[in-house]
Amino acid sequence: RKEVEQDPGPFNVPEGATVAFNCTYSNSASQSFFWYRQDCRKEPKLLMSVYSSGNEDGRFTAQLNRASQYISLLIRDSKLSDSATYLCVVKRWNQGGKLIFGQGTELSVKP
Amino acid sequence: GAVVSQHPSWVICKSGTSVKIECRSLDFQATTMFWYRQFPKQSLMLMATSNEGSKATYEQGVEKDKFLINHASLTLSTLTVTSAHPEDSSFYICSARERLAGRSSYNEQFFGPGTRLTVL
Numbered sequence: 001r002k003e004v005e006q007d008p009g010p011f012n013v014p015e016g017a018t019v020a021f022n023c024t025y026s027n028s029a030s031q032s033f034f035w036y037r038q039d040c041r042k043e044p045k046l047l048m049s050v051y052s053s054g055n056e057d058g059r060f061t062a063q064l065n066r067a068s069q070y071i072s073l074l075i076r077d078s079k080l081s082d083s084a085t086y087l088c089v090v091k092r093w094n095q096g097g098k099l100i101f102g103q104g105t106e107l108s109v110k111p
Numbered sequence: 112g113a114v115v116s117q118h119p120s121w122v123i124c125k126s127g128t129s130v131k132i133e134c135r136s137l138d139f140q141a142t143t144m145f146w147y148r149q150f151p152k153q154s155l156m157l158m159a160t161s162n163e164g165s166k167a168t169y170e171q172g173v174e175k176d177k178f179l180i181n182h183a184s185l186t187l188s189t190l191t192v193t194s195a196h197p198e199d200s201s202f203y204i205c206s207a208r209e210r211l212a213g214r215s216s217y218n219e220q221f222f223g224p225g226t227r228l229t230v231l
Binding site: 008041043045046087103104 | 145154202
């Protein structure tokens with residue numbers, strides 16, 4: 001079983017739609033959580049950190065449920081420019097800050 | 112700020128040759144650099160962690176004699192793929208973590224733009 005699991009998609013949605021991505025992680029020692037965005041043939045870029053209290057950044061809302069070992073990302077009012085692969089990432093502080101990446105969920109926003 | 116560069120951005124080579132990839136932190140000092148590999152439609156996989164002035168720590172299953180890592184300064188790490196074969200064709204990405212006071216593992220990693228290696 002992969003340590004970080006995501007639905008690979010692709011998710012094809014129209015502009016303006018709300019879309020939700022889910023992620024589960026298997027190691028309870030994972031200590032920090034993030035969503036990254038990766039465009040085709042580019043490096044991943046940090047989108048936002050994820051906290052148990054939930055956090056919002058504009059149209060993006062992230063949530064962490066430690067008990068269920070579950071992370072989510074909600075994108076409201078999707079834009080064409082949101083088309084990318086969204087990577088769920090966990091970080092292990094006690095292993096030198098090692099990042100464990102999920103496979104990524106591909107999003108395609110259509111006009 | 113926090114810019115990481117990689118060179119070359121892409122390389123095509125013949126089977127059996129060695130390829131060196133450079134990773135540089137341009138505007139900060141990086142105590143630690145990480146090397147990842149990403150195959151198509153797959154996640155980034157950490158290959159090794161390199162700390163300036165010491166030997167790299169390789170992840171399980173990564174051959175240290177095939178993937179040579181050197182981190183000789185606080186702004187430069189190199190990955191050399193020795194005797195490359197077609198199965199080594201992949202997207203190689205480095206990241207660098209800034210040298211700040213306190214527990215460094217808390218600090219953000221900044222990613223380079225990646226190097227696409229194709230071995231014929």
